[in-house]
Amino acid sequence: MALNLILMGLPGAGKGTQAEFIVDKYHMPHISTGDMFRAAISNGTPLGLKAKSFTDKGNLVPDEVTNGIVKQRLAQKDTEPGFLLDGYPRTLDQADALADMTEQLHKPLSAVINIDVDPKILTKRLTARFICKNCGATYNKLYHMPKVDGTCDVCGHHEFYQRDDDKPEAVQNRLKVNVKMNTPLISYYKDRDLLFNVNGDQDIDKVWQDVDKILSSL
Incomplete structure (x- = not known):
């Protein structure tokens, strides 16, 4: 049976890593809104061109266009063994639209996996990131420091900086x-009995074991 999934989690919760593990084991496309928009725009589809007219002006793409692009993507053949949606839905209206389209496509949702981490912990994680000024290599004060203190592992330079959006207030x-x-x-x-919360404040492999246990049981 196809596994049709939504992956949720706050920034820094480790969604990207878990998405890679899921795709690798269960052989399904990882569908993120950004990728869908880029593909639709570069392929010059009517909905892609419509989306471009909004993004070019820095405006949000309206739901009807977003929903249309998602539906076209979910209708493609590679989603038959299942799919992993990431970054959609973002609103209750989009969730209702997704319910309609999955019903029409006969691809009902199997589960929504929410990687759950306390925002205070995420603030610590995200504000701990720093970057080499010369080559852009990324480090983290909590779990990925340079091998030699103050020296970039990649290029050997000694100057680092923190991105504005990694500063505490922005995070x-x-x-x-x-x-x-x-x-x-x-x-x-949760009301539809589709939600599975996974504790994301554990070792990456432990989080994956919990996710995999849920998916195997489906």
Whole structure:
């Protein structure tokens, strides 16, 4: 049976890593909104061109266009063994639209996996990131320091910086926006018995074991 999944989690929760593990084991396409938009725009599809007219002006793409692009993507043949949606839906209206399209395509959702980490922990994780000024190599004060203190492993330079959006105030704001967006969706999928919360504040391999256990049981 096909596994049709949504992956949720706040920035820094480790969604990207878990998505790689899921795709690798269960052989399904990882469908992120950004990738879908880029593909639709570069292929010059009517919906892609419509989306481009909004993104070019720095505006949000309206739901009807986003939903149309998602539906076209889910209708493609490579989603028959299942799919992993990431970054969609973002609103309750989009969740309703997704429910309609999965029903029409006979590809009902199997589960929504939410990688759950306390925002305070995520603030620590995200603000710990720093970058080599010369080559852009990324480090983290919590779990990935340069081998030699103050020296980049990749290019040997000694100057580092922190991106503006990794500074505490920006990180807290980003998390607040995402919590506000995710909370109604978590309730929505919980009410439909599709939600599985996974503790993301564990070792990466332990998080994967928990995710894999859920998927194997489906």
